[in-house]
Amino acid sequence: MISEADWKHFKRVKADALDKCCQQVLDDVRKGIDNPELSNHARYLYLYKLMENSDKRIANIFDYNARSKAMLQLALMKSEGLLEAKQINGFSDELQSFINSHD
Numbered sequence: 636m637i638s639e640a641d642w643k644h645f646k647r648v649k650a651d652a653l654d655k656c657c658q659q660v661l662d663d664v665r666k667g668i669d670n671p672e673l674s675n676h677a678r679y680l681y682l683y684k685l686m687e688n689s690d691k692r693i694a695n696i697f698d699y700n701a702r703s704k705a706m707l708q709l710a711l712m713k714s715e716g717l718l719e720a721k722q723i724n725g726f727s728d729e730l731q732s733f734i735n736s737h738d
Contacts, residue, residue, distance in 0.1 A: 637705050637730060644725045645705045652717040653697050660689045706730070710737035 637645065667673070667681040696711045709726075712718045713734050723734050 636702050638727060641726050641730050642702050642705065645709065646700075648712075648718065648722045648725070649697065649708065651722065652712045653693070655717050656693060656696070656715070660685070660693075663689075706733055709734050713737055 663685055664682060667678055667685060670678065670681075673681065692715075696708060696715065696717075699708075709718070709730070710733070713723070714737060718734070723731055726734065
């Protein structure tokens with residue numbers, strides 16, 4: 636379980652990380668749609684699979700808003716490249732050590 640101060644910071648970091656993750660998905664959508672080498676059907680299949688995989692990724696990292704899950708979610712966000720160093724630095728030393736040990 637994380638401290639109250641870490642929990643408050645976690646909620647802000649989680650929202651920013653979710654936004655960053657969604658931006659990555661949208662960038663990938665644009666690449667698929669704008670790819671002139673793909674047929675319309677291939678674009679459709681690309682987008683379908685992308686959204687299916689992205690939905691699973693987002694659910695795995697961001698679903699459940701519980702203090703008991705926050706450490707795991709932070710480790711997943713870090714491993715997915717969704718956290719900035721300045722965001723991590725806002726946590727307690729103990730939690731920073733945990734997050735940084737899960738690359």
